[in-house]
Amino acid sequence: MAALLNRQASFNYFIENRFEAGLHLVGTEVKSLREGKASFNDAFCLVEDGEIWIKSLHIAPYSHGTHANHDPIRTRKLLLHKREIKKIESQLKEKGFTLIPLKIFFTTSGFAKIEIGLAKGKKQADKRESLKKKQADREIRKGQYLD
Helix, strand or coil: CCCEEEEHHHEEEEEEEEEEEEECCCHHHHHHHHHHCCCCCCCCEEECCCEEEEECEECCCCCCCCCCCCCCCEEEECCCHHHHHHHHHHHHCCCCEEEEEEEEEEEECEEEEEEEEEEEEEEHHHHHHHHHHHHHHHHHHHHHHHH
């Protein structure tokens, strides 16, 4: 299974730092993630009482689940070391920083992990510049294949 990517993250934000965290999930959430049924729309992370939580991450109910299926939009705990949480917390106090999910993937040992990023929001002009650069890169690649 390929990683689930938050494609809007690099378009809307400058990613300053990246962290890898474990996810506290229930059984049907893991099965649904393995099927690739998750959406990052409006998902964000926050620090509360020395713990990091992810909110609004939609993991679809498992198709073969029973009445004990999980709540799709429940708040989930992220598992990080204390020193990483303290580092994130201190950087979040700076003006303009936010904590966003970037991708969800499975390790070779089968654990679900999430990559989160400390990011600063882009202004409209920065977004236009990103689109121009993306278009230029696309044209360069296209020219290389024609040779």
